[in-house]
Amino acid sequence: MELTAKHHEYWRKNVTITLVLLAIWAIVTYVVGYLARDLSFNFFGWPFAFWMGGQGALVVYVVIIWFYARYMNNLDQEFGVAEGEED
Numbered sequence: 001m002e003l004t005a006k007h008h009e010y011w012r013k014n015v016t017i018t019l020v021l022l023a024i025w026a027i028v029t030y031v032v033g034y035l036a037r038d039l040s041f042n043f044f045g046w047p048f049a050f051w052m053g054g055q056g057a058l059v060v061y062v063v064i065i066w067f068y069a070r071y072m073n074n075l076d077q078e079f080g081v082a083e084g085e086e087d
Helices: 005-034 048-079
Strands: none
Touching (some): 005 048
16 A cells, blocks of 8 residues: 555654653653753742643643543544544
8 A cells, every 4th residue: 555645744744743741751751850850940849840740741741641642532533543433
């Protein structure tokens, strides 16, 4: 099966959003964690480093998963490859 321009556009959008969300994940996981001691200010009454490690990162991960699932469902519908669709 040869890929059409529509297939290439679908995968380009898929890879782009995956790379963007992966970059956000890496920043939250590594950069904020690495610089946590330098980020010494209170956030909701707790030190930011403590809050980010205990709560914030988990919230960001759940938002990333929610956004990716929603984005991909919309992309699948746009390109006619959603679950339950027949050609």
